[in-house]
Amino acid sequence: MRPTFRFALPLALCLSPLTASALNIQPGVWEISSQDMQVGGQAMPGMQEMLAQMQNLPPEQRQMMESMMAEQGLSLGAGGVQMCLTAEQIKAQEIPLHDDSDCSNEFLERSATLWKFRFNCPDAQGEGETRFISDKEFTTQVKGTYNGQPSSMETRARWVGSDCGALGRN
Template sequence: MNRLLTALAFTALFFSLSAQAAPIQPGLWEFSSRNVEVDGQEMPGMNEMLEQLQNLPPEQRKMMEDMLAAQGVQLGGQGVRICLSEAQVNAEALPFSDQPDCTQEITERSERRWKFSFSCPEASGQGETRFISEREFVSVLETSYSVGGEQGSSRMESHARWIGEDCGTLKPAK
C-alpha cells in the first residue's frame, strides 16, 4: 500500500513536470505511464495503479483522489488527466515558478526535445520530453526524494495525448 501511495504521489509530480513543456496544445491531456520504478522495484503500470486505487477502502481512495485533485490531476480512462491553460502552454516553462523553495532549469531545448532538472525540498531530479506532435509527447523523469524521513529514487516514462480543448470541470494544473 505504501508503495502505491508513493508511486501515485510521484506520478502526479511527474505529470505536472512533463506537462508544462511546449510546443503543445492547451486543453485536456491524458497521461499513461510505463516502466515505473520506485527504489529499484518495478511498479505496476498506470492501468494496474488505477485498478489498485479502485480497490482501496473508500476513505483512502478519496484521500488519494483529493491529493491528485489538489494538484490539478484527475483519474481518466487510460491514465490521469491534466488541464493546461493557454497561458501555461505559452509560458514554455517548467512548474514551481511560484514556489520559492523549488528551482528548475531547462538544460537543453530544441524544437522537438527538452531536457530539464529540478530541485525542491523533498525531491530533485532530471528528465527529458520528446514532442511527437502538438498533441502527443513522451517523457522520462528520474527523481531522488525524501518524504517523512524516508529517502529513495524513482524513474518513470509517460506518454501524453491531447483529449481536446474543453477541460470540463477540471481546473488547470498549477
C-alpha cells in the same frame, strides 16, 4: 491502501507533469501515464495497476484521494492522471510543474522537439528529457533520486480534448 500505491502515486504525480509545456502543444485536457517506474531498484506499479488499486479503495479513501487531486487541478482518467493546460499557460510557458513550491527546475536545452532539464524537490532530484512527438503527444524520461533512493520513470502524455469542463485549472 497498499504501501507501494501510497509510494508510487506521489512519485508519479511529482514527476509526471514535469516539462508539460511546449510552444506547439494543444491546450485542453492532457492525460499522463507512467510506465517503467523504479525506485531503489524495485519496479513500482504501472499506471493501470495504480488506477485499479484506486478503484478498489473504500469509498471514503477514494473520495479523499480524488479531493486531494482535485485541489491540485488533477483527476483520474481511463489511462492516467488528467490535468488542464490552458492556451495562456502554454503560450507563457507557465505550466505548473509541481504542487510543491519548494521545487526548482533548470532547463538545460530547449528545441521544438526536445527539452532537457534538471529538477530539485525536497524528496526528488534528478535530470530528464521530454521528446515532443506531435502537438498531441510527448514522452518524458526522468532519472534521479526519490527519498534518497535511485529512481527512474518514463511517462507518456496525450491530449484528450479541448474542453477542460469541470477539471480544475492550476
